[in-house]
Amino acid sequence: MANVLYISLTGMTEPLGRSQVLEYLIDLSKAHNIYLISFERKHDLERVDEIKALVETHNIEWSYGVYSNKYGVVSAVWQILKTVRLGSKLIKKHAIDIVHARSMIPATIGLLLKRWHGVKLFFDIRGFAIDEKVDSGRLKKGSLLYKMLKKLDDHLYGAADHIVTLTHKAKEILNEQLTISKEKITVIPTCANKEVFKLMDEEQKVTFKRALGYAKSDKIVLHTGTVGTWYDFESEVKLVKEMMRQDETIHFLVLNKNEQDFIRQMFETYTLSPGRVRISSSSFDEVYKYLNIADVSLFFIKSSYSKQASAPTKFAENVACRLPSITNANVGDMGFYLEQYKVGMMIDLDLLDNNLESIVSELLKQIEVSDFKENDFERLFFEHFDKEMAVRKYSEIYRNLAGKR
DSSP: OHHHHHHHHSSSSSHHHHHIIIIHHHHHTTTTTTEEEEOOGGGGGGGGGHHHHHHHHOOEEEEEEEETTTTTTHHHHHHHHHHHHHHHHHHHHTOOOEEEEEEEHHHHHHHHHHHHHHOOOEEEESOHHHHHHHHSSSSSSTTTHHHHHHHHHHHHHOOOOOOOOOEEHHHHHHHHHHOOOOOOOEEEOOOOOOOTTTOOOOOHHHHHHHTTOOOOTTTEEEEEEESSSTHHHHHHHHHHHHHHHHHHHHEHHHHHESSHHHHHHHHHHHOOGGGEEEEEEEEOOHHHHHHHHHHEEEOOOOOOOOOOOOOOHHHHHHHTTOOOEESSSTTTHHHHHHHHSSSSSEOHHHGGGGGGHHHHHHHHHHHHHSSSOOHHHHIIIIIIBHHHHHHHHHHHHHHHHHHTT
């Protein structure tokens, strides 16, 4: 049994933190002592009591701060210093063996704690953080700040006692460009919990669909989660508009909480019929219902160097609910998954504008005949996206690192 301090910049009150951090820690807490520090967003603080009750049930000790990026790097440094102080107290009090750091800033905190207290540093990268800032235009490549952050990033990879990446492509890059040993890197993509993302029977689907105001024959194209930053939502809207033109039963449903004005503006810009689009929001525990009634999940992610290290969480959740995914190439290991398993359709966004009608025609044919293999959804899930498999891998890493102290 290891004593683990888990540090996450993602809040537990966020859907992503709930599905990709807390769900794992709940299972890991059965075999290890877990102490959690997270950064919560102000607009999600209404869920704090709910999360407190949940972690207490599973004997996870949780401390949180309120995330702020108001003053850029200054805000980050201040949060690092406060968390180092709190982490030091927890290490002394609970004889922590491992700092499990989710992303770069927590890893920086973990490195300081390793230097001062001799704990093991487990760097769980969520992507190539510095390259993401460059690709999104928030950092200029070649600038002094870029060089400093890149040097820190590379140092974190070298100083970590173990690394988890989301994709095999990221593992190859770390091995080839930074000569990080492959034995030091484990690939664990974003996974899903079958108990949360469960299947509904046909009667349940029809009942829920009707409760939302849809007819049984309506075909639902679903986008779940954020539409900004890394998502090419405009291309999604273009595609859906053509789908609606070719098939009058197509409806577009977007599950999103904080970007609804932008979504409405995009619908208006492309003159999507108000009666065939809907924006809604859902609690984490209810998302599976929408995945069950949808015909396809649509998400286009902007291709870039940094996205080679990304694994869309929604893809694993779609697979769990046997929902076909319509997405684009050059993102993480998505090409491999959709080539090896018939669970969706890959679209080249560079060809979309000039071939929109033919692409949509082929897509609608596949939806109409349900040209996706049910068995492939099961194989893909249990071979790559089963949360229980991921928990076993994390637990093994904990045991190995704790045994080396």
